[in-house]
Amino acid sequence: MAEEKKKVRIDVGDGAAIPSKSDKGLFSAWLLSFFLAVGALLLLLFYPDPEVSDKYQEILVFLADGIVITFQVTLSSIAIAIVIGFFTGLGRLSKIWIINLIASTYVEVVRGIPLLVQLFYLYYAIGEFIKMPDMVAAIMAMSICYGAYMGEVFRAGIDSIDQGQTEAARSLGFNGAQTMMYVILPQAWRTILPPVGNEFIALLKDTSLVSILGVADLLRRGREYASTSFDYFQTYTLVAIIYLIITLILSKLVSKMEERLGQHDQR
Amino acid sequence: MINDNPIIKITNASKSFGELKALDNVSLEIAQGEKVVIIGPSGSGKSTLLRAINQLETIDSGQLIVDGHNVCDLDEDINAIRMELGMVFQSFNLFPHKSVLDNLTLAPRKLRKIPREEAESYAMELLAKVDIQEKAHQYPAQLSGGQKQRVAIARALAMNPKIMLFDEPTSALDPEMIGEVLDVMVKLAKEGMTMVVVTHEMGFAKEVADRVVFMDHGQILEVGTPIHFFENPEHPRLQKFMDQIL
Ligand SMILES: Nc1ncnc2c1ncn2[C@@H]1O[C@H](COP(=O)(O)OP(=O)(O)OP(=O)(O)O)[C@@H](O)[C@H]1O
Ligand SMILES: [Mg+2]
Numbered sequence: 001m002a003e004e005k006k007k008v009r010i011d012v013g014d015g016a017a018i019p020s021k022s023d024k025g026l027f028s029a030w031l032l033s034f035f036l037a038v039g040a041l042l043l044l045l046f047y048p049d050p051e052v053s054d055k056y057q058e059i060l061v062f063l064a065d066g067i068v069i070t071f072q073v074t075l076s077s078i079a080i081a082i083v084i085g086f087f088t089g090l091g092r093l094s095k096i097w098i099i100n101l102i103a104s105t106y107v108e109v110v111r112g113i114p115l116l117v118q119l120f121y122l123y124y125a126i127g128e129f130i131k132m133p134d135m136v137a138a139i140m141a142m143s144i145c146y147g148a149y150m151g152e153v154f155r156a157g158i159d160s161i162d163q164g165q166t167e168a169a170r171s172l173g174f175n176g177a178q179t180m181m182y183v184i185l186p187q188a189w190r191t192i193l194p195p196v197g198n199e200f201i202a203l204l205k206d207t208s209l210v211s212i213l214g215v216a217d218l219l220r221r222g223r224e225y226a227s228t229s230f231d232y233f234q235t236y237t238l239v240a241i242i243y244l245i246i247t248l249i250l251s252k253l254v255s256k257m258e259e260r261l262g263q264h265d266q267r
Numbered sequence: 268m269i270n271d272n273p274i275i276k277i278t279n280a281s282k283s284f285g286e287l288k289a290l291d292n293v294s295l296e297i298a299q300g301e302k303v304v305i306i307g308p309s310g311s312g313k314s315t316l317l318r319a320i321n322q323l324e325t326i327d328s329g330q331l332i333v334d335g336h337n338v339c340d341l342d343e344d345i346n347a348i349r350m351e352l353g354m355v356f357q358s359f360n361l362f363p364h365k366s367v368l369d370n371l372t373l374a375p376r377k378l379r380k381i382p383r384e385e386a387e388s389y390a391m392e393l394l395a396k397v398d399i400q401e402k403a404h405q406y407p408a409q410l411s412g413g414q415k416q417r418v419a420i421a422r423a424l425a426m427n428p429k430i431m432l433f434d435e436p437t438s439a440l441d442p443e444m445i446g447e448v449l450d451v452m453v454k455l456a457k458e459g460m461t462m463v464v465v466t467h468e469m470g471f472a473k474e475v476a477d478r479v480v481f482m483d484h485g486q487i488l489e490v491g492t493p494i495h496f497f498e499n500p501e502h503p504r505l506q507k508f509m510d511q512i513l
Binding site: 167169 | 321323346347349350352353354356358360361362363364373374377378419422423426
């Protein structure tokens with residue numbers, strides 16, 4: 001029966017491990033990591049020896065711009081990737097063979113090429129013909145890559161909705177787009193949203209790759225600082241801690257969201 | 268029944284799934300206000316015929332006119348035609364993410380642009396008609412099968428269709444719930460709705476059907492009044508089938 005179609009959980013992996021209440025081991029691992037990370041950060045920034053704490057404070061101030069850029073790249077890329085993913089997912093479900101083939105080929109090709117190679121290709125290879133700003137190339141490459149992964153998320157989410165739902169909507173007179181908007185997506189988003197959250201975290205971590213293109217993200221700012229001051233240990237320790245704190249907070253948010261979505265199913 | 272101006276006119280419709288002929292040269296005319304019950308063994312093409320009428324299934328050849336529109340013509344707005352054709356499914360297919368009331372008002376509000384208040388008051392009227400107004404603010408998951416099917420009928424009626432199509436509306440129900448759904452359908456029939464019903468509930472057929480259609484292997488083998496079907500079925504396969512279901 002339509003209403004009883006079982007809930008599908010899509011695991012695309014590659015994101016941070018998402019803590020959930022039912023998973024005690026992970027839950028405490030999350031707490032421990034979080035307190036260690038925050039504790040370490042506070043310790044370094046307010047170290048009793050002012051020579052040490054001043055250094056770390058100086059590095060943090062230098063990195064701040066990079067954190068903003070990292071979020072800009074992440075948010076822009078995820079937004080575009082969701083749009084690409086939606087259409088790719090639809091394409092993969094399409095009965096029109098040519099559309100299906102194009103969508104499937106896109107997914108195959110993108111998934112078969114390492115992200116770093118895609119970045120180089122877009123920036124240096126394509127860049128020979130079309131010059132684009134670093135930031136644009138970075139966001140494009142990330143979106144194209146993650147759009148393919150998102151495509152699978154959307155495909156599975158939309159496919160999990162019973163065919164009877166589409167038939168009921170179409171028989172009332174809704175066209176295909178209206179059926180998608182009012183009937184399918186509002187049901188599919190519960191299966192789609194958690195893996196999108198995972199992809200968001202994975203993408204945020206992967207944005208560190210764009211530092212190679214000269215985008216002044218968190219890692220790039222770290223490299224810039226370290227290469228002039230030679231404080232490699234201090235700089236990269238701070239960079240790592242910042243990434244860790246951000247991803248830990250985000251994975252907590254995703255698990256909270258999953259819990260809330262789970263509650264809705266009980267109604 | 269004289270069909271000089273049929274609201275549904277099916278002429279030589281055929282449809283194959285690979286080798287299998289689901290519809291084999293089917294012709295049928297249905298008049299405004301007529302109630303037609305379709306019976307036949309499993310796989311005989313009943314659902315395919317019903318679903319062809321609102322183009323959930325396309326036909327390979329033949330002609331299909333509904334309410335003056337050639338539904339196979341790609342220039343016709345199939346969505347506008349479907350708004351005049353209510354459909355009730357065996358598996359209800361209510362929208363689980365919407366309350367009962369919202370199930371009824373979604374299509375009128377979005378497609379007929381009826382303001383929310385007006386759509387809701389009409390929806391409440393319909394829920395009263397199918398005797399389930401107290402569940403208006405619940406979700407489909409909280410309803411019994413019989414209640415779900417009555418809501419599904421009300422949802423189809425909310426668009427004010429000219430024709431109602433039913434595909435085995437009681438087959439998925441526990442026996443004690445069949446009556447409540449059939450009662451609603453009888454009420455609808457008495458109000459003059461044009462109805463095409465695939466069902467094996469011969470009691471229902473006897474009470475409301477103007478004609479019964481017997482299908483087998485994608486063909487219409489016999490058409491007649493319910494009395495004719497009970498008292499002197501002609502085709503041997505129909506005789507055998509009637510023995511099985513009665
Ligand atoms: N989408 C499809 N793809 C392939 N074959 C199909 C499809 N839909 C129906 N068929 C086949 O067409 C034939 C007629 O199917 P249909 O559903 O119209 O039968 P029915 O009379 O409604 O049977 P039932 O009483 O079991 O519902 C069956 O043999 C069925 O297997
Ligand atoms: Mg059927």
